[in-house]
Amino acid sequence: MTARKPTWRTAVFLFLLASFTGSNTSPIETKDELADAVESVCYEQLYLEELAELFKQGNEERTTNLEQISTDAQQYKIAAVIAASMEKHCLYMALYHKFRRLHQDQTQRVKQANADVDAALLAISEHIGVLKATTALAKTTLKLDATSVHGNGNANNNIRIRLIPTTGSKELCTAVTNLTEISESHDKIKLMQLTNVKLSDRKAIEKNLFDKHVTITGLSSCTAAACYTSPFTTAITNCTRQTTSTLTGA
Structure with a gap:
């Protein structure tokens, strides 16, 4: 497994994007006991699915909070217009300008933070797809085609044999649906402590695919x-x- 260090930005959840291959064989420190308990492709898939949901929630919360700042600014502006006294008018206008500047300051930060997380989500989602395909293909076996599809192409020194894939019953790993099945003592992802995400090397995953022999x-x-x-x-x-x-x- 390999990983890349995350980037931290103001008002943003942890952004992390792990690479899929690499030569770094040193132990990966995640700072998350649940991540360290991942021992199989099935565990990895569930962990990444839950992590992706946390990332999505973070994007939604940042966007919602930014929209709320804009809404509050407009409400203060309206309150200033209908204020019963000059004192209140000045107070509401001051609040309007404060929230407007806050919205301006945070807009680019939130935009960049969400873009960073979207990039991580794309890579994680792609890797989840690889894991799903791996568990499906790991059950696949090859057998000799029983139909009339074999022959030698009018040669007398060779024969071509056609093999077809078929679904077997041996699972690569036991599917899990709850994080407690990964670790009973650490059943939550420590998002704010997480420093690396571990992803199985795809070259290693390929070794789990069906045997190509007859x-x-x-x-x-x-x-x-x-x-x-x-x-x-x-x-x-x-x-x-x-x-x-x-x-x-x-």
Whole structure:
């Protein structure tokens, strides 16, 4: 897993965007015990989904607060117009200008903060999609197509075998729906303490995808080897079809 340090801005929730690949193998410090308890793709998916929701809420709250400042400024301006005395008129006008300046000062900050969080959300959402695809594909296995789709293209020294994917039953990990399933003692994301977000390296995730192999049976005389470590030309050496058998695939 890899991570990138976040950027902190005034009046903004923590903005963080983790990179997907990298050579930094040192331990990643998140400052969040729940994040440190993530041990599987399923845990990671739930954690990131909950984190994304917190980011969205932060954007909404900042936008709402900024709009409220503008509304308050206009209300003070109206109050100044209908004030019963010059003293109150001056008071309301002072408040109007104070809130108007506050709105001007915060507008760009909120805009930049929301843009930063949107960038993090985009990357996190993309990674969640990768995790979902991984858990789905991890159940996929390959089998020999039983229909008439095999042949040798009018050659006498090769055969092309078609493989088709099929959904298996072995799950990559157990799906979780509550953060307490990740950690009973730390069931909340410490957003304001979080310093890094850990994302699984995509190259490592690829190792969880389905096995790309098919086994041909009905052969004889093959050179036995305990491990699956031979190149194809070596593995097929001396293999012949048994005269009393039919080749089958699995």
